[in-house]
Structures are given as structure tokens and as C-alpha cells.
Amino acid sequence: MPLIEVNGIKKVYFDGELQTPILHGVSFVVNRGEFVAIMGPSGSGKSTLLNLLGFLDDYTDGSYKFDGIEAKNYTADEIAKIRNQKLGFIFQSFNLLPNTNILENVKLPLLYSDFPESEWGERAMKAIRSVGLVHRALFDSAKISGGERQRVAIARALVCDPEVIFADEPTGNLDSKSGGIIIDILQKLHEELGHTIILITHETDTAEHAERIIRIKDGFVESDTKVAHPQRMGEGDLDK
Amino acid sequence: MTIKHSIQTAFRGLETNRARSLLTILGMVIGVTAIILVMSLGQGAQNLILDQVKGMGTRTVIVGGGREPTGPSDAGQIFSDSLKPRDLDLLNRRENTPSVKYVMPLVFGAASASYQSDTYNLTIFGVSPLMEQIFDVPLKTGAFFTNEDVRARAKYVVIGNKVKTQLFGASDAVGNIIKMKGNNFRVVGVLAERGQDFFNFDEAAIIPYTTAQDYVLGIKYFNRFITEASSDALVPQAASEIKSTLREAHNITETDKEDFFVITQVDLAVRLSAITSVLTIFLTAVAAISLIVGGIGIMNIMLVSVTERTKEIGLRKALGATDKNILTQFLLEAVMLTGIGGVVGIILGASLSWAIATGITRFTSIVWTFSFPVSAAILGISVSGAIGLIFGLYPARKAARKSPIEALRYE
Numbered sequence: 001m002p003l004i005e006v007n008g009i010k011k012v013y014f015d016g017e018l019q020t021p022i023l024h025g026v027s028f029v030v031n032r033g034e035f036v037a038i039m040g041p042s043g044s045g046k047s048t049l050l051n052l053l054g055f056l057d058d059y060t061d062g063s064y065k066f067d068g069i070e071a072k073n074y075t076a077d078e079i080a081k082i083r084n085q086k087l088g089f090i091f092q093s094f095n096l097l098p099n100t101n102i103l104e105n106v107k108l109p110l111l112y113s114d115f116p117e118s119e120w121g122e123r124a125m126k127a128i129r130s131v132g133l134v135h136r137a138l139f140d141s142a143k144i145s146g147g148e149r150q151r152v153a154i155a156r157a158l159v160c161d162p163e164v165i166f167a168d169e170p171t172g173n174l175d176s177k178s179g180g181i182i183i184d185i186l187q188k189l190h191e192e193l194g195h196t197i198i199l200i201t202h203e204t205d206t207a208e209h210a211e212r213i214i215r216i217k218d219g220f221v222e223s224d225t226k227v228a229h230p231q232r233m234g235e236g237d238l239d240k
Numbered sequence: 241m242t243i244k245h246s247i248q249t250a251f252r253g254l255e256t257n258r259a260r261s262l263l264t265i266l267g268m269v270i271g272v273t274a275i276i277l278v279m280s281l282g283q284g285a286q287n288l289i290l291d292q293v294k295g296m297g298t299r300t301v302i303v304g305g306g307r308e309p310t311g312p313s314d315a316g317q318i319f320s321d322s323l324k325p326r327d328l329d330l331l332n333r334r335e336n337t338p339s340v341k342y343v344m345p346l347v348f349g350a351a352s353a354s355y356q357s358d359t360y361n362l363t364i365f366g367v368s369p370l371m372e373q374i375f376d377v378p379l380k381t382g383a384f385f386t387n388e389d390v391r392a393r394a395k396y397v398v399i400g401n402k403v404k405t406q407l408f409g410a411s412d413a414v415g416n417i418i419k420m421k422g423n424n425f426r427v428v429g430v431l432a433e434r435g436q437d438f439f440n441f442d443e444a445a446i447i448p449y450t451t452a453q454d455y456v457l458g459i460k461y462f463n464r465f466i467t468e469a470s471s472d473a474l475v476p477q478a479a480s481e482i483k484s485t486l487r488e489a490h491n492i493t494e495t496d497k498e499d500f501f502v503i504t505q506v507d508l509a510v511r512l513s514a515i516t517s518v519l520t521i522f523l524t525a526v527a528a529i530s531l532i533v534g535g536i537g538i539m540n541i542m543l544v545s546v547t548e549r550t551k552e553i554g555l556r557k558a559l560g561a562t563d564k565n566i567l568t569q570f571l572l573e574a575v576m577l578t579g580i581g582g583v584v585g586i587i588l589g590a591s592l593s594w595a596i597a598t599g600i601t602r603f604t605s606i607v608w609t610f611s612f613p614v615s616a617a618i619l620g621i622s623v624s625g626a627i628g629l630i631f632g633l634y635p636a637r638k639a640a641r642k643s644p645i646e647a648l649r650y651e
């Protein structure tokens with residue numbers, strides 16, 4: 001069973017009398033373990049698509065099956081649980097909690113999870129280790145660089161062992177070096193740990209690190225292609 | 241999410257904006273302090289009054305001339321001269337009033353007393369020697385006048401402790417002559433200091449009632465009869481015997497036409513505590529308004545906080561928080577604000593009340609005992625908690641209902 005199955009999905013924003021259609025019927029399937037980049041110019045509807053896939057927004061028409069079940073059939077509490085247990089989000093603007101250290105930020109999803117508290121520390125440290133920030137676990141999240149913040153966000157997305165990680169322009173606010181590290185981490189999560197990753201970007205370089213690129217334009221799927229040889233970032237030990 | 245983590249999360253939220261949280265709490269602190277202070281002082285006043293009334297003796301039944309004013313139309317006490325010497329005779333006959341042990345007539349009026357160059361304004365009480373038993377007024381020096389002195393209209397006076405100090409200072413008063421209303425009175429005794437009392441005997445001159453009627457006040461009637469029932473159980477019986485005797489003597493058939501009134505110590509205690517209770521309730525209600533103002537302050541701050549933290553709300557929802565989690569978080573923040581304010585207010589109110597009680601006792605002759613009603617503390621805590629719930633609910637619902645995507649986009 002595919003993890004994500006989108007069929008003719010449509011999204012229209014209503015603002016009083018004004019209707020703004022964003023997605024005109026998008027269809028594709030993502031299986032477990034894939035690393036997919038969704039590409040498109042700004043205004044193409046790619047972020048809207050990601051929000052629908054991440055249960056952050058409702059679709060107007062069509063069908064979205066997550067784990068075989070139509071998204072509209074989930075209750076609000078079930079959706080909260082899916083977001084907590086099966087989805088991990090990485091945002092362009094990091095969205096860390098202010099006045100909180102790295103460890104506490106990473107622990108945040110655990111607060112809403114069913115994992116016993118005794119496992120929290122270990123899970124959080126494991127996630128922090130996988131993004132190479134163990135030595136900074138107790139640093140205030142406001143006092144680290146943008147690249148490091150995004151790594152904290154990745155650790156936070158990983159902490160509940162999600163089925164899929166949604167990354168919405170994760171390198172958009174970063175310089176190319178820090179951005180490179182982020183993409184490298186995502187690639188490793190996919191290759192070494194088998195995570196399903198859906199990456200939103202408007203940069204071709206970034207997208208070419210994925211195994212498959214879905215191009216969105218004006219609310220339609222323009223193309224859906226496999227990348228024969230995904231690009232690789234330069235090597236480097238993160239904990240350096 | 242466990243309650244422990246909900247509380248931790250709420251606490252972190254408040255800590256992030258410490259100055260604002262403290263200022264918000266201040267509104268609650270003032271409100272709860274005011275309520276606790278009013279209730280505690282009200283209770284203290286009530287205890288004080290009841291103690292004084294109890295000092296009168298539980299068997300005491302007071303008969304007054306005139307009708308007690310029951311409304312604005314009853315201008316003052318009408319028929320206030322209704323208690324006549326004949327009434328005294330009738331009440332003293334045990335066949336009329338078998339449950340009454342004794343009856344003491346009482347007249348009073350204001351006068352000034354002078355000794356050499358010193359003058360002092362005091363209250364004159366015209367009584368009989370029964371006074372010593374009824375009011376339990378021990379003498380510091382000298383002796384009380386006798387029934388013989390009463391019959392003889394002797395110009396003897398027993399003075400209160402303060403009168404003695406004002407007129408004679410440290411020197412001896414007994415045997416000296418003081419002047420009141422143009423008459424010379426020989427001081428025969430000085431009362432021991434009593435402190436604030438129902439009758440302020442420290443500032444009184446006590447003389448035979450016959451002397452008071454004829455030479456000082458110029459009246460033929462009595463202001464009060466102070467009577468005592470033979471036992472505690474017979475107090476109501478004694479009161480009704482007195483009533484029927486006087487009614488017959490005054491030819492009165494309808495109760496509401498009575499030209500006298502009879503009060504027992506219990507009546508008086510009930511009446512006075514009712515007055516202080518009403519006052520306390522009224523003042524508490526006034527103080528409660530400040531709590532509502534404090535609650536609106538909390539709501540205002542919580543609304544600001546919810547708006548400011550829109551992005552945080554969106555993030556928490558994206559990470560798996562349910563609407564209920566968010567609602568609980570913000571509701572707890574509000575309840576913690578008001579709860580902390582309530583606890584601080586209770587401590588502050590109790591401390592202030594204690595300081596006032598101590599101050600009154602030290603600097604005046606009133607013995608004011610500090611009293612802290614547990615009911616006030618329970619009320620303070622529960623009202624402040626409830627205010628947090630009520631005024632926190634709207635902002636918390638607003639937070640919980642935010643759509644995650646709109647919240648995340650909020651800048």
C-alpha cells in the first residue's frame with residue numbers, strides 16, 4: 001500500500017465572493033522510503049500541496065489517502081496523532097521555541113506523544129546525535145547559527161520516528177554551505193535510515209539531490225521524473 | 241499530555257514574559273488582599289462586639305424606655321420617658337416577675353466634671369449598688385455607695401479610671417470633691433481600668449440614680465432597667481414577664497404600640513453581629529469588583545499573549561498538539577496567574593489584618609484579636625481560580641481553534 005496517494009486533488013481559497021484556485025487536480029503516489037522533491041516557481045501551489053499532505057490544511061476536492069485511509073475520514077484528534085507520530089515537519093523559518101535550549105526543542109513533540117517520559121531523553125539525544133549537535137544539546141536555541149537551528153528542527157522532526165518528513169524550503173533562509181549540510185543530512189536520513197522524505201524547493205540544485213522530482217506549475221503536475229544519479233554534497237563530519 | 245507537563249509548559253509560558261505576568265498578577269493580588277482584609281477585619285470586629293456584649297452577662301435583660309425606631313418614619317425614640325418609678329416597683333415585685341432576680345434602674349447623661357482647674361467631659365450613670373454585681377466592675381480604690389446612700393440622694397461618685405487620671409493625675413482621688421452640674425460630689429471610689437466596653441465605664445461618673453434624677457438630669461423617669469434572670473434558661477421567660485408587667489402597667493394591648501423595649505444579651509449579640517455581617521458582606525462585594533477588574537486584566541493579557549504566540553500555537557499543532565492540549569495550556573496559564581495572585585493576596589491580606597489588629601491593641605485601649613477566617617482563604621483561592629477559568633476560557637478557546645497553517649504563517 002502506498003504511503004501517500006493523491007488523486008485529482010484540488011484546492012480553492014475562498015475570500016468572501018473571491019475564489020482563488022491554487023491546485024487544479026494533482027495526482028501522484030509516494031511509496032515508503034522514497035525521497036521526492038516537489039519543485040515549482042513561487043505561486044505554483046507547491047507549498048499548498050505540502051500543507052495538504054501534512055494535514056495542516058484541508059483540500060477542496062479530490063482524494064488524499066494517507067496510509068490507505070482518506071484524509072477527510074480522520075477525526076481532529078486522529079490527525080493530531082498522525083502529525084505527532086507519522087509526520088515530521090521542517091520549515092523554512094525553523095520555528096524553534098524561544099528561550100528554550102536545543103534538547104527541550106527536540107523534546108517538544110514527545111510532550112504530545114504516547115512515549116513514556118523515561119524514553120524521552122534517550123530519543124531526543126538520538127535525534128540530536130543524528131544531526132551532529134550532541135555537544136550543543138544544552139545551548140539556547142537563540143544563540144546558534146541558522147544552519148544549526150535547522151538541524152535542531154530536523155532532530156525535532158525525527159524524534160518520534162515519523163513515516164515521512166516534510167521539508168518546506170528548508171534551505172531557503174540559509175547560505176549555500178549551511179543549506180548544503182541540511183540537504184546532506186536529509187539525504188543520509190533517506191539512504192542510511194530509510195526515511196521517506198518530501199522536499200519542497202524552487203532550486204533545481206537542491207531538488208536534484210532527491211531520487212524523484214515532481215514539478216508543479218500553475219496548479220498542475222508538469223512532470224514527474226526519476227533522477228538517475230542524485231547529486232551528493234561534499235563529505236564532512238558534522239560533529240566537527 | 242500529562243498534567244505535570246501541561247503545568248510546566250504553562251509555567252514556561254508565563255516565565256517568558258515575567259514582567260508582564262507579574263503586573264497581571266498584581267491586579268489579582270490587590271483584589272484578593274482587599275477581600276481577605278475586609279473579611280478578617282469584619283470577623284475581628286464581630287468578635288470584639290460579641291465579647292463586649294458577653295461582658296454584660298448572659299442573664300442580663302435590658303428594658304428601655306420608648307419605642308425602638310424601626311424605620312425612618314419613627315423619628316427617634318418616642319415615649320422615651322415611659323419608664324416610671326411605678327414600673328420599677330411593679331418589676332421588683334416577684335409575684336409579677338418570678339424569673340427575675342433583680343432590677344436595677346439606670347439613668348444617664350453627658351456632663352462635665354471639674355476638680356480644681358481641670359475639667360473633663362464624661363458620661364454620668366445613675367445606678368444602684370446592684371451595678372457591682374451586674375456589670376462586674378471591680379473598684380481599684382474606695383468603695384461603692386450603698387442602698388442607704390441611694391435613698392438619701394447622697395452626692396457620692398465612683399469615677400472611671402480615665403476620669404481619675406485626667407482630673408487627679410497620680411494623686412489620690414478618694415475623699416476629694418468634684419463638681420458636676422453645679423453640685424459637689426465626694427469621690428468614694430475609683431473603678432479598675434476596663435478597656436473598651438459596651439458601656440465606656442473608664443470615662444464615666446457613677447452616682448446614685450436618685451441623685452442623678454433630682455440634682456443632675458432633672459428627670460422623673462428612667463432610661464433603662466437593667467435586670468437579671470435567675471438562670472440562663474429563664475432569660476426568655478424573664479423577658480416575657482417583664483413585657484407583660486409593663487404592658488399591663490401602661491395599658492397596652494397591641495404589641496406594636498409598646499412604649500418600651502426589652503432586649504436580652506442574646507438579642508443584642510444577634511443584632512450587632514447581623515450589622516457587622518451586613519457591613520462585611522457589603523465591603524466584600526465592593527472588594528469583589530476589583531477582582532472582576534483583575535479578571536478582565538487577565539483576559540486582556542491572555543488575548544495579547546495568544547496573538548503574540550500564534551506561531552508557537554501553529555508549531556505545537558503541527559508537532560501533534562490537539563486542540564485540547566492548546567486549550568489546557570492557555571487555560572492553565574490564566575489559572576496560574578490568578579491562583580498565584582490569590583495565594584499572595586491571602587498572605588498579604590492576612591498579614592495586613594494581623595498588623596492592624598496588633599496596632600489597634602497596642603495603641604488604643606481596645607483589645608482587638610486577630611482573626612483569620614478559613615472561609616475567607618477558601619473563598620479567596622476558589623474565587624481567584626474561578627476567575628482564571630472564566631476569564632481565561634475565551635482566550636484559550638481562541639488559541640485552540642487557530643488553524644495550524646494560518647498560525648504558522650502568522651508574522
